[in-house]
Amino acid sequence: MTMMLEDLQDIARIEHDRHDSFQHHINVCIAAGCLSCQSDLVKDALEKEVLRRGLEKSCNIKGVGCLGLCAAGPLIAVEPEGTYYQGVKVSDVSDIVDALGGSPVGRLDCSSQLPFFKRQHKIVLENCGKIDPERIEDYIAAGGYEVLYNALRIMTPNEVISEISTSGLRGRGGAGFPTGLKWTAVSKAVGSRKYVVCNADEGDPGAFMDRSVLESDPHRVLEGMAIAAYAAGARDGFIYVRAEYPLAVKRLRKAITQAERLGVLGRNIFNTPFDFSIKIRLGAGAFVCGEETALIASIEGRRGTPRPRPPFPYEFGLWGYPTLINNVETFANVTTIIREGGKCFAGIGTEKSKGTKVFALAGRVNNTGLIEVPMGTILRDIVFDIGGGIPEGRKFKAVQTGGPSGGCIPEQYLDMPVDYESLAQVGSIMGSGGLIIMDETSCMVDVAKFFMEFCMTESCGKCVPCRVGTTQLYHLLSHITSGRGKLSDIDMLEELSDLVKNTSLCGLGQTASNPVMSTLKYFREEYLTHIEEGKCTAGACKMNTSKEGR
Amino acid sequence: MEAMAVDSTKPEEDSRWRLINRTIRLHGSAPDALIETLHGVQERFGFLDLDALKYVAGTLKVPLSRVYAVATFYHYFTLKPPGEHTCVVCKGTACYIGGAAGILDDINQTIGISPGETTTDGRISLLTARCLGSCGLAPAVVLDGQVCGRMTPDAVLEKIGSWTSHDDDA
Numbered sequence: 001m002t003m004m005l006e007d008l009q010d011i012a013r014i015e016h017d018r019h020d021s022f023q024h025h026i027n028v029c030i031a032a033g034c035l036s037c038q039s040d041l042v043k044d045a046l047e048k049e050v051l052r053r054g055l056e057k058s059c060n061i062k063g064v065g066c067l068g069l070c071a072a073g074p075l076i077a078v079e080p081e082g083t084y085y086q087g088v089k090v091s092d093v094s095d096i097v098d099a100l101g102g103s104p105v106g107r108l109d110c111s112s113q114l115p116f117f118k119r120q121h122k123i124v125l126e127n128c129g130k131i132d133p134e135r136i137e138d139y140i141a142a143g144g145y146e147v148l149y150n151a152l153r154i155m156t157p158n159e160v161i162s163e164i165s166t167s168g169l170r171g172r173g174g175a176g177f178p179t180g181l182k183w184t185a186v187s188k189a190v191g192s193r194k195y196v197v198c199n200a201d202e203g204d205p206g207a208f209m210d211r212s213v214l215e216s217d218p219h220r221v222l223e224g225m226a227i228a229a230y231a232a233g234a235r236d237g238f239i240y241v242r243a244e245y246p247l248a249v250k251r252l253r254k255a256i257t258q259a260e261r262l263g264v265l266g267r268n269i270f271n272t273p274f275d276f277s278i279k280i281r282l283g284a285g286a287f288v289c290g291e292e293t294a295l296i297a298s299i300e301g302r303r304g305t306p307r308p309r310p311p312f313p314y315e316f317g318l319w320g321y322p323t324l325i326n327n328v329e330t331f332a333n334v335t336t337i338i339r340e341g342g343k344c345f346a347g348i349g350t351e352k353s354k355g356t357k358v359f360a361l362a363g364r365v366n367n368t369g370l371i372e373v374p375m376g377t378i379l380r381d382i383v384f385d386i387g388g389g390i391p392e393g394r395k396f397k398a399v400q401t402g403g404p405s406g407g408c409i410p411e412q413y414l415d416m417p418v419d420y421e422s423l424a425q426v427g428s429i430m431g432s433g434g435l436i437i438m439d440e441t442s443c444m445v446d447v448a449k450f451f452m453e454f455c456m457t458e459s460c461g462k463c464v465p466c467r468v469g470t471t472q473l474y475h476l477l478s479h480i481t482s483g484r485g486k487l488s489d490i491d492m493l494e495e496l497s498d499l500v501k502n503t504s505l506c507g508l509g510q511t512a513s514n515p516v517m518s519t520l521k522y523f524r525e526e527y528l529t530h531i532e533e534g535k536c537t538a539g540a541c542k543m544n545t546s547k548e549g550r
Numbered sequence: 551m552e553a554m555a556v557d558s559t560k561p562e563e564d565s566r567w568r569l570i571n572r573t574i575r576l577h578g579s580a581p582d583a584l585i586e587t588l589h590g591v592q593e594r595f596g597f598l599d600l601d602a603l604k605y606v607a608g609t610l611k612v613p614l615s616r617v618y619a620v621a622t623f624y625h626y627f628t629l630k631p632p633g634e635h636t637c638v639v640c641k642g643t644a645c646y647i648g649g650a651a652g653i654l655d656d657i658n659q660t661i662g663i664s665p666g667e668t669t670t671d672g673r674i675s676l677l678t679a680r681c682l683g684s685c686g687l688a689p690a691v692v693l694d695g696q697v698c699g700r701m702t703p704d705a706v707l708e709k710i711g712s713w714t715s716h717d718d719d720a
Contacts, residue, residue: 033686036697070686073699206643208683243589243626245683282589284624285680301584302616303623362644362685369686400643434685436643450646454680460623 002271003263005149008140015141022060024100025079027129030063031215032247033208033369038090039074045093046076059100065216067129068117070369072110077129084117086110115385116367121348123356124332125372128216133251136258139219145264147335151227152272155338157187160231164334166342168354173199173290173327174402174431175507176353176420182324185314186232189322194234196225197318197325199295200241200248203287204403205454207434209358210328212370214241214248217332218255222278224331226265227338229276232324237278240295244285252280287404287458291506292325294460305460306506327432329358349375353419363400363436366391373418380414383437394439398522402431404451404458405511407518408444427518429511443540444523445530448516449477455512466509469500473516483543485531493520566594567605574609581612584620588627597628625680633668633675635713637706638692642681648688649702654678656703661710674710 019025028034028043046061067075072086078100085096085108095105122128131138139145151160165180186194198221202210214221225237241249256278259265267275281299288294289304292313298304299318317323333355337345346354353375359382362368366388373382383389383399390396398408407428409416416422420430438447456470476493479485497513497520504510520527529537536543573590577583587610591602598621607614621627637657641650657676658664668675684690687699693709 032697033684033699036684036687036690036699073686202683203680205641205646205681206685207681208685211683244679244681282586283626284585284589285626286624287680298585299582301580301582301586301612301620303619360685362688363647368644368688403643434643436647436685438647442647450643458680 002268003145004271005146005153008145008149011137012141012143015137019060019141022058024055024059026059026061026096027064027067027077027079028061029065029067029073029075029129030133031066031128031212032245033066033070033212034073034075035247037073037087039076039088041090042074042076042088042093045090046096049093049097053097055097059097062132063134064130065128065133066125066212066370068120068125068369068371069110069367071367072369075110078104082112084110084112114367114388116369116371116388119381119386120372121356121374122372123336123345123348124213124220124329124358125216125370126336127220128212128370131217133216133218134254136219136255136262139217143339144219144335145223147339148223148226148230148264149270151230151338152270152274157231157233160227160338161187163338163342164231167333167337167345168342168349168352169330169333169337169345170353170420171327172329172333172357172432174405174429176430179326179330182314182326183228183231185312186234186322186324189315191322193236193321194232195318195321195323196229196232196234196237197295197299197323198225198237198239198328198331199290199292199325200239200245200328201283201290201295202242202245202328202432203290203458204405204432204434206360206362206400206403206436207432208360208362209370209433211242211245211248212360213328213332213358214245215251218248218251219259220335221252221328221331222255222259222265224334225278226269226276227334228324228326228331230274232322234324235275235277237276238281238299238318239278240281240283240289240299242285243282249280249282256280286460287454288460288506288508291508294506295325296323303460305462306508308505329433350417350419352421357418357430357433359433359435361387361435361437364390364394364439364442365437375419376417378414379409379416379418382418382435383414387437390437390439394441396437397440397442398438398444400428400436400438400447400515401434402429402511402514403434404454405429405507405514406431407514408438408447408522409518410522427514427521429514441538441540443481443536443538444519444526445477445481446536446538446540448519449474449481451515452477452512455508459508459512463503463505463509465500465503466505466512469496469504469509470512472496473500473513477516480527480530481536481541481543483530483534483541485527487531489531490520490524490527569594571609579610581610584610584612584617585624588617588621592627597631599629599631630668631672634673635694635710636675636677636692637694637710638677638679638682639665639706640682640684640688640690640692641678642683642685642688642690644685644688645681645690648700650689653689653691653701653703653706656707657710660707673714
């Protein structure tokens with residue numbers, strides 16, 4: 001079947017008519033967070049209740065992607081009133097249906113005027129919580145695949161790349177490499193085949209942005225990949241996604257099947273010579289596979305060990321062919337950039353970091369969940385305004401960004417704008433977007449140990465500095481947290497950290513010591529208290545300070 | 551390469567292998583389908599045993615050493631049979647800050663197994679996950695495939711207790 005613009009518009013019109021035929025819309029979040037609070041049961045109960053009352057023609061119940069405020073799940077949104085309900089249980093459904101068109105159910109009300117909702121700027125998440133992730137029609141009604149049509153029919157590949165370059169978009173996987181440059185490199189690379197790969201191996205513990213995007217708006221990623229493939233001259237695409245995200249995998253599979261059936265993926269898309277197909281490859285629980293050369297090895301069915309670069313994947317990637325690898329969030333930005341123009345996107349954010357960033361807010365903060373804010377937003381606003389501050393009146397201690405490759409940022413830098421450069425200046429990284437908030441009950445030495453244990457077990461073992469260095473660092477940290485530390489251990493930690501950073505083969509090892517170095521820099525007194533006084537002020541470490549223990 | 555010819559009877563007897571063979575064919579029986587195939591085997595059998603590894607090696611025409619290397623490199627694959635019930639404690643950063651270590655300690659003290667172990671009666675397996683991505687619900691525990699958010703050591707132990715007592719009734 002050849003899809004044309006009119007067909008897309010027909011589908012969209014039918015959807016809009018269907019939408020307009022209802023007076024009330026109840027959107028139930030069915031992303032993984034709310035699902036684990038049984039939002040599926042709430043949705044079933046709502047459907048039954050509406051049927052029981054004979055309201056099925058006036059009230060539409062729809063499962064939608066992440067509404068953001070995971071802490072208050074299960075969340076539902078009632079349109080057109082714009083009411084949010086939080087912590088909804090099956091027993092609440094009749095009250096909710098009663099309240100349709102009237103005043104909202106007070107005990108469940110979650111104000112949509114909260115800074116959490118008001119202060120966000122949604123580009124990547126614009127459809128999250130609005131469309132049904134399992135229906136391509138709903139995505140098309142929201143303007144989906146029209147950008148791909150315009151790109152294929154009106155723009156040349158170079159024009160597409162130049163929009164992306166103008167936008168100043170940088171890789172959202174963490175390193176922040178300019179996306180336009182990467183696309184240019186792949187399009188100029190010589191090869192009889194080329195590949196586009198979407199890195200959905202979101203391995204950072206404490207990060208769930210990519211999962212939410214895939215679960216809430218999978219077609220957006222597929223469309224972004226197709227546009228990238230057109231720009232780069234690729235015909236085949238792979239999505240490398242974690243096996244630990246079964247729901248995201250299921251929705252992606254469904255989305256690909258739907259897109260193939262409608263002909264927006266496959267051969268001669270929109271009656272042009274452009275062919276593009278996407279396959280899913282499951283990860284198998286190896287953090288190092290987020291590194292692009294290891295990811296390539298894993299897609300090829302081998303152990304996921306990185307190799308030295310150059311040659312970079314843009315010239316020598318999958319099976320030796322030029323390969324474009326971008327992160328989920330990067331691809332999710334593409335449709336908006338092409339639709340609104342690169343200049344418009346470049347108007348958001350700071351001088352060097354353009355656009356928005358999705359963050360997963362978690363840890364000791366009231367409003368845990370998924371947020372999207374313009375680059376350059378002040379860290380304090382994210383933690384205290386959007387995040388709602390620290391629960392139980394405890395004191396803020398640090399915010400950890402960038403997962404095991406990042407660092408802990410202390411209170412004195414809270415008034416810093418969040419962008420690639422500022423974070424690097426204070427010894428952390430943007431990373432993929434996990435923000436873990438810690439309060440006074442978290443011991444920073446223990447946190448450093450936690451991340452070092454992670455890096456130690458996740459080190460693939462190929463290069464010595466990373467394999468041996470992380471183990472030694474872990475043992476030093478274990479000594480300190482168990483009360484057996486010596487003052488000389490701190491010097492050793494610093495020396496080893498420096499060595500591992502500068503001599504490891506890939507990003508895992510090169511950044512593995514960041515948590516140690518940043519906590520040593522900002523929370524050195526905690527290390528000293530552990531060693532000299534044999535106690536852990538946060539009360540997190542089990543100290544064994546008896547003489548025999550030393 | 552002789553090692554691969556071993557025990558091909560078992561795969562033919564079991565209908566589960568038909569589905570796995572289909573996965574293999576879908577990928578054109580190419581060596582790069584190795585990880586996908588192992589996923590298929592583990593999904594249907596719960597773990598990867600030596601016979602399965604040999605069969606996969608023979609069908610995909612990759613050395614058994616490489617199949618073994620891949621199966622042991624990735625944390626998701628397990629070579630040991632799981633217990634009847636599984637309890638997976640998330641050890642992601644948010645869950646760690648939220649007290650996942652306490653949950654693991656309590657389980658260890660109560661039923662005496664550490665992560666990666668199964669009780670001697672084969673009833674309960676305790677596993678840890680790197681990060682489930684349910685950080686908004688930390689600490690998260692997956693009990694028999696169901697993700698449960700904001701868990702406490704007591705809540706997890708209660709559920710584990712219900713498994714054992716329920717099985718006794720039956």
